Amino acid sequence: MLKRQSERSYYLLQLVFISLFITGLFIISSFISLETLMFDQLPLMNPDTLFAKSTHTAIEETPLITSLIKPMGPVNDYLVAHYQVEDIPEDHARTVVQKVKTTSTQKRASIFLYTTHNRESFLPELGHSQPNLAFSDTSNIQSLLPFFEEALENDGFQLYTDTTDIQSVLKAENLTYQKSYDVSRRSLEQILKQVPDLAFSFDLHRDSNRRAVTTTEIDGTSHAKFLFVIGKDHQDYHKNEAFANQLSDALNSHYPGLSRGVKLLGGSGRNGIYNQDVSPTSILIEVGGVDNSLAECRASLEKLAKTLNGLLD
Structure with missing residues (x-):
């Protein structure tokens, strides 16, 4: 009985750890994406600020980053528009x-x-x-x-x-x-x-x-x-x-x-x-x-x- 309780506690701790890890990745990815979006919008808020596109912090597209950002909607659309290039001949x-x-x-x-x-x-x-x-x-x-x-x-x-x-x-x-x-x-x-x-x-x-x-x-x-x-x-x-x-x-x-x-x-x-x-x-x-x-x-x-x-x- 004691052994079963120990096993359940062990698996519960693993589950909690994995959940915290995934949540942390989501928060970090969201922060990076929003920071990029807000930086790009600075010139739209301040007409005296020049925006040169080379100042983007480009985000490498990976399955993990993509899957975490997709639920954010507009931010994902923005990143796709800027960093994904359509196929052409x-x-x-x-x-x-x-x-x-x-x-x-x-x-x-x-x-x-x-x-x-x-x-x-x-x-x-x-x-x-x-x-x-x-x-x-x-x-x-x-x-x-x-x-x-x-x-x-x-x-x-x-x-x-x-x-x-x-x-x-x-x-x-x-x-x-x-x-x-x-x-x-x-x-x-x-x-x-x-x-x-x-x-x-x-x-x-x-x-x-x-x-x-x-x-x-x-x-x-x-x-x-x-x-x-x-x-x-x-x-x-x-x-x-x-x-x-x-x-x-x-x-x-x-x-x-x-x-x-x-x-x-x-x-x-x-x-x-x-x-x-x-x-x-x-x-x-x-x-x-x-x-x-x-x-x-x-x-x-x-x-x-x-x-x-x-x-x-």
């Missing part, structure tokens, strides 16, 4: 298209365009109103590249463009979202080997701030504002900052309010370099925000091309 997974625009008789300078977070999109193009889900594999920041190319080509620039679907590469190589800049850097370094005198490299992004912060009107037409982001975690970042300030000031001198200025980012939890250590004229450009339309972004990119042309006169 394999031939699009690692496609670098380097277009050389030489139709103009005047070749002024060479420019490399790319989009590290290529699926960042705009709510007016998506049919829903959830800012944290403003991503698309078709209507996105990368879809603006052909228009920007044409605007720059008209001024005689030589263009190289990377149309890699970075998100598919991340999935294929089992990399987290934080590694996006490592992937896009491959194409940048390849171009620098082929074109050692590359004049500029621009990484286009979409900001997460709302319309009141990211929109202005010029000559009666709505435009998406620019924000120039400089990573300060490399020794020569002051050179990139100086170039970004020059470009921002030139924009605002011709089109007041079109640039929101230059933002320095760095420190723990951020990329802090954004591939800008390769060249003093390598910068990250936020084109509008989640509430802007592609048309508003195109209107602004046309003016950015004209301004860049003016800097070389």
Whole structure:
């Protein structure tokens, strides 16, 4: 009788321990997920706060984490949207298209365009109103590249463009979202080997701030504002900052309010370099925000091309 009671007590203690262990894992996983969600929403609450997506604390997806998070609903949906990448045809997974625009008789300078977070999109193009889900594999920041190319080509620039679907590469190589800049850097370094005198490299992004912060009107037409982001975690970042300030000031001198200025980012939890250590004229450009339309972004990119042309006169 005593032995049976001891066995029951033993199994009861085991059951209690397992229950406490599972509860602890659930609490820890929930805290990590909510902390990530709240961090992403900071710029939506504070318009003066810039959100650079490289600052995400990416969560590795495992069966345990997934099973624990799923009951939380919106948090799980958020994580799936940000860290799970849809399957697309394999031939699009690692496609670098380097277009050389030489139709103009005047070749002024060479420019490399790319989009590290290529699926960042705009709510007016998506049919829903959830800012944290403003991503698309078709209507996105990368879809603006052909228009920007044409605007720059008209001024005689030589263009190289990377149309890699970075998100598919991340999935294929089992990399987290934080590694996006490592992937896009491959194409940048390849171009620098082929074109050692590359004049500029621009990484286009979409900001997460709302319309009141990211929109202005010029000559009666709505435009998406620019924000120039400089990573300060490399020794020569002051050179990139100086170039970004020059470009921002030139924009605002011709089109007041079109640039929101230059933002320095760095420190723990951020990329802090954004591939800008390769060249003093390598910068990250936020084109509008989640509430802007592609048309508003195109209107602004046309003016950015004209301004860049003016800097070389």
